[in-house]
Amino acid sequence: xxxxxxxxxxxxxxxxxxxxxxxxxxxxxxxxxxxxxxxxxxxxxxxxxxxxxxxxxxxxxxxxxxxxxxxxxxxxxxxxxxxxxxxxxxxxxxxxxxxxxxxxxxxxxxxxxxxxxxxxxxxxxxxxxxxxxxxxxxxxxxxxxxxxxxxxxxxxxxxxxxxxxxxxxxxxxxxxxxxxxxxxxxxxxxxxxxxxxxxxxxxxxxxxxxxxxxxxxxxxxxxxxxxxxxxxxxxxxxxxxxxxxxxxxxxxxxxxxxxxxxxxxxxxxxxxxxxxxxxxxxxxxxxxxxxxxxxxxxxxxxxxxxxxxxxxxxxx
Amino acid sequence: xxxxxxxxxxxxxxxxxxxxxxxxxxxxxxxxxxxxxxxxxxxxxxxxxxxxxxxxxxxxxxxxxxxxxxxxxxxxxxxxxxxxxxxxxxxxxxxxxxxxxxxxxxxxxxxxxxxxxxxxxxxxxxxxxxxxxxxxxxxxxxxxxxxxxxxxxxxxxxxxxxxxxxxxxxxxxxxxxxxxxxxxxxxxxxxxxxxxxxxxxxxxxxxxxxxxxxxxxxxxxxxxxxxxxxxxxxxxxxxxxxxxxxxxxxxxxxxxxxxxxxxxxxxxxxxxxxxxxxxxxxxxxxxxx
Numbered sequence: 001x002x003x004x005x006x007x008x009x010x011x012x013x014x015x016x017x018x019x020x021x022x023x024x025x026x027x028x029x030x031x032x033x034x035x036x037x038x039x040x041x042x043x044x045x046x047x048x049x050x051x052x053x054x055x056x057x058x059x060x061x062x063x064x065x066x067x068x069x070x071x072x073x074x075x076x077x078x079x080x081x082x083x084x085x086x087x088x089x090x091x092x093x094x095x096x097x098x099x100x101x102x103x104x105x106x107x108x109x110x111x112x113x114x115x116x117x118x119x120x121x122x123x124x125x126x127x128x129x130x131x132x133x134x135x136x137x138x139x140x141x142x143x144x145x146x147x148x149x150x151x152x153x154x155x156x157x158x159x160x161x162x163x164x165x166x167x168x169x170x171x172x173x174x175x176x177x178x179x180x181x182x183x184x185x186x187x188x189x190x191x192x193x194x195x196x197x198x199x200x201x202x203x204x205x206x207x208x209x210x211x212x213x214x215x216x217x218x219x220x221x222x223x224x225x226x227x228x229x230x231x232x233x234x235x236x237x238x239x240x241x242x243x244x245x246x247x248x249x250x251x252x253x254x255x256x257x258x259x260x261x262x263x264x265x266x267x268x269x270x271x272x273x274x275x276x277x278x279x280x281x282x283x284x285x286x287x288x289x290x291x292x293x294x295x296x297x298x299x300x301x302x303x304x305x306x307x308x309x310x311x312x313x314x315x316x
Numbered sequence: 317x318x319x320x321x322x323x324x325x326x327x328x329x330x331x332x333x334x335x336x337x338x339x340x341x342x343x344x345x346x347x348x349x350x351x352x353x354x355x356x357x358x359x360x361x362x363x364x365x366x367x368x369x370x371x372x373x374x375x376x377x378x379x380x381x382x383x384x385x386x387x388x389x390x391x392x393x394x395x396x397x398x399x400x401x402x403x404x405x406x407x408x409x410x411x412x413x414x415x416x417x418x419x420x421x422x423x424x425x426x427x428x429x430x431x432x433x434x435x436x437x438x439x440x441x442x443x444x445x446x447x448x449x450x451x452x453x454x455x456x457x458x459x460x461x462x463x464x465x466x467x468x469x470x471x472x473x474x475x476x477x478x479x480x481x482x483x484x485x486x487x488x489x490x491x492x493x494x495x496x497x498x499x500x501x502x503x504x505x506x507x508x509x510x511x512x513x514x515x516x517x518x519x520x521x522x523x524x525x526x527x528x529x530x531x532x533x534x535x536x537x538x539x540x541x542x543x544x545x546x547x548x549x550x551x552x553x554x555x556x557x558x559x560x561x562x563x564x565x566x567x568x569x570x571x572x573x574x575x576x577x578x579x580x581x582x583x584x585x586x587x588x589x590x591x592x593x594x595x596x597x598x599x600x601x602x603x604x605x
Contacts, residue, residue: 028433031430032432039479040479041475041476045475045476048456050444052459056456116349116352127350129592132588132592136588137538137584140538140555144363144562145362145577147573148359148363148366149359249452255559256563270451290454294453
């Protein structure tokens with residue numbers, strides 16, 4: 001609360017730094033000068049596009065240059081058009097399914113894996129490397145790797161299920177499997193990514209607390225439930241929010257695996273966004289959709305910042 | 317109903333207890349860890365095996381894993397296609413990083429050590445960059461980059477990242493740990509701002525700058541949606557070129573695609589294997605902001 005008030009007061013340009021000795025003036029200029037390069041980039045590629053997208057989403061002016069136009073104001077008409085579109089409903093349901101499955105599954109797996117490699121097992125370095133490597137791969141590269149798993153003719157998955165007597169499936173092209181296939185691949189990749197955060201969290205745990213627990217006779221399960229998880233509560237929550245925000249912006253692997261989401265089997269928000277803009281040329285509609293995406297991401301990240309603020313206060 | 321829950325709860329607890337006493341022996345844990353890790357490795361092993369397949373033996377005939385002989389032919393072909401993009405990606409990753417290191421050091425110092433009007437306001441404006449990634453506003457950004465005349469140049473994928481709010485905040489935290497007495501002593505000795513930054517702040521900021529560098533290189537190396545839209549043939553980075561190979565109409569050259577994938581990912585994997593600790597630190601900084 002206090003922080004918010006200071007922020008508001010500072011933005012109004014009220015009393016700031018009155019004790020800055022007689023060098024005050026050059027320092028004022030210097031501060032802005034040093035931040036200027038970063039500020040120019042942020043304004044040009046974040047603030048300006050945000051404003052443009054917002055204006056464009058409230059106007060109608062198809063097929064023209066979105067930067068130099070004078071569209072007519074139509075209120076929320078673009079948003080209503082979007083919500084009335086049955087494909088958009090499908091896209092939203094795909095997006096929510098994708099987020100709702102990949103995030104919880106990968107977080108639980110990541111936590112479990114982090115616990116596994118946090119111990120003092122033999123060959124721990126190699127073990128970690130084997131678990132971590134998907135985290136650093138490009139999503140596109142991870143996607144092409146999994147094309148070889150899902151391929152209809154020679155893919156590993158169809159070979160494995162043929163040993164079990166199950167007929168080969170068209171994993172990436174069928175409405176039944178496409179979204180699932182994309183989700184499994186994503187879980188494989190992001191589990192490794194989140195595992196890194198959890199492992200870092202586990203390694204920063206205070207040893208004395210765990211020692212004290214052991215002396216008090218807590219077994220591993222009890223110390224996990226009553227000590228480790230509560231101590232990592234903020235990390236867990238924060239990683240969850242980051243994971244959600246990332247999952248809503250998924251594009252790369254779906255584009256590679258299903259070529260533009262297939263006939264909408266796996267199309268999500270961002271893929272649909274690109275399609276509306278560049279295949280249909282309807283930038284206003286696409287921008288309305290961008291704003292919806294921004295609102296979702298913004299609410300998630302604001303939540304994350306509240307938590308990290310809380311965490312910082314706890315740590316201090 | 318509640319009785320059922322109770323039974324489930326007790327059973328789960330018993331299983332968990334048993335599991336954790338078993339864990340003491342480390343035997344099952346060892347097997348489980350290695351088993352899962354090998355499962356995680358399967359996709360990589362599979363694609364590496366296919367990448368060495370002689371192009372003339374078509375896939376789907378005989379064993380997919382091993383066709384009898386190994387061949388470098390796929391790599392030679394993939395390299396011919398990827399080479400220009402390799403240069404593009406290297407320029408993008410390291411060029412962006414070079415500029416970022418300068419901008420985040422300057423702005424990080426300003427936020428850590430200077431007080432000026434509008435500072436908090438600026439801070440919030442920069443925060444918006446972390447909250448709303450470029451991909452979320454990809455369509456207006458596409459037009460802005462085109463308007464700036466950057467379309468299909470390597471700069472198109474670099475300039476939007478020249479300023480990094482995350483990097484600025486990271487350096488602000490790092491520089492705040494530097495004793496201010498050092499700076500004051502240097503000022504008395506007549507040092508100017510550049511000397512103060514180079515001799516006092518940057519040396520103590522090395523761990524932060526390193527962590528930032530690792531994360532930055534990975535993110536730029538793997539960047540896809542922005543380069544897909546703002547580059548064409550001339551400036552396409554590896555990720556875009558790879559996606560084109562994977563989508564070629566009229567039949568994908570599968571073993572060649574496998575080799576191309578290995579060529580794109582191997583620098584990162586090798587680097588990661590050598591510098592695992594630094595990468596992990598870079599990642600855990602960046603994700604947790």
